[in-house]
Amino acid sequence: MYLKNTLLTVNKNGLYCAAGDFYIDPWRGVDRAVVTHGHSDHARPGSRLYLSCKKSELILKERLGNRISLQTADYNSPVVINGVTVSFHPAGHIPGSAQVRVEHRGEIWVVSGDYKLEDDGLSDPFEPVKCHAFITESTFGAPVYHWEPQEKVYEAVNGWWSRNCMQGKTSVIYAYSLGKSQRLINGLDHAIGRIYCHPAVASMNERVRQSGFTLKECTPLSLKEEQDYRGAMVIIPQSSGISEYMRRFTAPEDAYISGWMQIKKMRKSSGRPAAFTLSDHADWPGLLKAIKATGAHRIYATHGYTELLTRWLLDSGYDASVLPSPYTGRE
Template sequence: MADLVVATKEGLFCVPGKFYIDPWLPVERAIVTHAHADHARPGHAHYLTASPGAEVLKSRLGNITLEALPYGKKIIHNGVTVSLHPAGHVLGSAQVRLEYRGEVWVASGDYKLEPDGTCDAFEPVACDTFITESTFGLPIYRWDAQITVFDDICRWWRRNAEEGRTSVLFCYAFGKAQRILNGIDSTIGPIICHGATATLNRVYRESGVALPSTLSVHDVSAKEVFRKALVIAPPSAAGSPWMRRFGDYSDAF
């Protein structure tokens, strides 16, 4: 059989199904593996995504024609059986399983194997062909266990709080920020979130993900609160006027 999925200028294209997976140019029908901007782009006529990520996608792309598919549920489009399966990357992230004439292909999008408490864990899906996105898959990359990283963040935050210095942690607003919030010791001090992060925190909480209570900068009237706080902000906030209110701060990424 000819390739079920081919690379085109618009992105990955399922030939018999006549739809695309994470296309970067506007198309008629797009399956979106998750709502990060390099996968979920505006301008498509019809979107399909996994149900847990539907509200995130709408919060980022606005008024779109969106179909949400529960994990594992099968639909048939132009003779191709399609189902979405957890990728373990961020809330609603999915692998796309395609079955056609007895052959199964899976396109991963981003994925990770270590559970993080903020999304469904990666699910191995048997297939004949696996299309993998693996940004950090080269052997040169070696990562500490996430509990080690969380402990490092907490030690840094605790030390800064004891010295009266704000801890500013730059991290991506979608996925990374919520993973950190879910994993740190929230009893160390107040947690303040940039507005870009707070919007997505609300979607996560409404989806049933446990996140500690957080404040916005407008909730804080006393500078003493900042001095013990952990501030979660996107990298774009670095060097901006928004940062000036924290005075003497320690930052990390």
């Protein structure tokens, strides 16, 4: 159900604040866009003006181009847009990710963007923000999703890599170029062997470091140089043109790492011999904990298992509804 006559509404361009005349994570180019983070389903090209968290500045320019008109603000530093107060607050999703707090005439809304509660040691940890209305993502908004502690996941990945290394194989793991790859680089045991990454990951690594985040070293892959990849770990986005690289690897063993891998059917459909469950989104308990911490009674679920989460919230006494979005939630 669409929001109407409220501080934030939805129109053909996305989530809109009429009082301030700006959009939050618009679906297409608009006059003024407030952006929660650098993933492509939230940071869309074509807007005249952008506003983001300072720590996301270089990442957004890598995504959208250096010539965008971008204003930034530190976490917890209010910006006034046409009488509406906007501020960014850590979301814990990826480096530079933020929730957006919107206040006007005593009414406070918070747009979560994407978030997770587990501190990954890289991104600024999630901070709950008190509000009257909370728009929450629900990528993994189903009771089946309960994450293991990340240390156990890293232990499993390192064990898989170590076994491959002893057999002289190249370990190839598919991970999103922004967020998951950097988290994995820091979680891997660098004593096992060399770690390489696709140029798309390497480019994001540089922007993440320049933004002030601590990231371990990782060697960019090169098609120009011959390398011996036996025993190495290679991090590569699945959507990349990877065939040229794969031909250079010795007896490659590949794996997929994602929150979706918690479901057996998804593991089988990935077509990979190995799969690991690690997500940059909140699991079911994390979503419920975050929602409760806001103190909000009005909750709007978007991006993911919206109907299921909304039904649970309604049964629990919240005023909850689904906020339509062209995106279903991604890893």
